[in-house]
Amino acid sequence: MKIAVVGTGYVGLVTGTCFAESGNDVTCIDIDQAKIANLREGKLPIYEPGLAELVRSNLSDERLHFTTDLAAAVRPAKLIFLAVGTPSADDGSADLTALWTVAGQLAPHLRPDAIVVTKSTVPVGTAAKLAARLKELTGRDCEVASNPEFLKEGAALEDFMKPDRVVVGVRKPETAAVLRDLYAPFLRTEKPFLSMSPESAEMTKYVANALLATKISFINEVANLCEHMVADINDVRRGIGHDRRIGFAFLFPGPGYGGSCFPKDVRALQAMARSFDVQPRLLAAVDEVNVGQKQVLFAKVHRHFHGNLKGRKIAVWGLAFKPQTDDIRESPALTLIDGLLAAGCVVQVHDPEANAATQRLYGDKLTYSEHPYTALPGADALVVVTDWKEFQRPDLEYMKELMRTPVVFDGRNLYEPAVMQAAGFTYHSIGRQPTIGGTP
């Protein structure tokens, strides 16, 4: 099958590469010329485990192509996936500027039997509007389907190749049949292919993200409460997680959710609700709790040093919004860093993959370390923001030697309070009691 994928970001690049890997002839399109030039040479604009190897092998097998020429890629394509960004507009709604631009550009080049598929997360009703717009531009009915993407950055290939489910929103059974055939190689373990209306498919994506965000804000709110109540959120989490109705997934307390999806999708769903005069009270609270949670690490640092932060050296481990990615969009680390810089701290950061993206944002306002330990010399404290595996079992003795004072703020509850205390650290975490270093 000849496929065009418009937008070569986290979603478009993974989608295009995986469809090429299953034997299709795929052309990925982007307006970013430098990105396309690099991709043609097998150089990736993002870090996603395993993706570079797969891009290179499909490039050399000539099943995967990259271009900035939208018309040339669309003309032969049976399926055109739209995977452009849909960021937050000022009022929280999804900004569809890129999607409408692409729709206008591709319309004159569509094959009569082409199917345009929205892979981007788009407001409910977008497929219908897109079909109407394409009809206006071409003078004929154009088939539009919705196919929301559920991949997680950091495990995107695994998620795409072995999805829990594939959701498509279609008006015609024939369209569902084409998409079912396309996805068949990825659904060999009998995972469901769920066909529904475009409206339900579009809504499914927002509801999935909103529910996951709700779980995170819920556990963060009760974690903060645990600190006041001398309860330990880790014990509470275990106490509830074994209940099969509750489970463990997405119930880890932390410094708030970030990334390019949860914050914007929770806000976009609220904007949709308000457009129908429905007050999204729970969604508003989820967002509000999260905005507050992103301040929690800075607040703890501020409290520990009694507001006396000017000139303090603070090391930060983890900049990406989660491990296994270089994506720093809406990362809680940025909220922390902004607070530290505004308070006059010297900030020494390390992330295994996100140093470069962070440097593009902050330039020489921060010191960047290639290794976790090189961020520590002279530090008054370390703040752990992202739960990268390499941070989980550090050499505590060595850390103590490097740091000016052995103080750790653990935003992911990676360490045991008793172990940290025994090692001589003053240790703060989320939803547990702080411990003061020295042998207990």
Ligand SMILES: NC(=O)c1ccc[n+]([C@@H]2O[C@H](COP(=O)([O-])OP(=O)(O)OC[C@H]3O[C@@H](n4cnc5c(N)ncnc54)[C@H](O)[C@@H]3O)[C@@H](O)[C@H]2O)c1
């Ligand atoms: N990142 C995720 O984990 C994830 C997961 C599921 C769904 N989504 C959704 O998928 C969509 C894309 O997300 P992303 O993270 O891949 O975005 P991204 O910002 O990484 O990539 C978007 C790409 O589109 C390109 N683009 C913009 N305008 C264009 C145009 N007119 N023509 C061609 N290319 C254009 C940009 O240059 C960029 O490379 C969003 O709607 C997002 O909500 C993202």
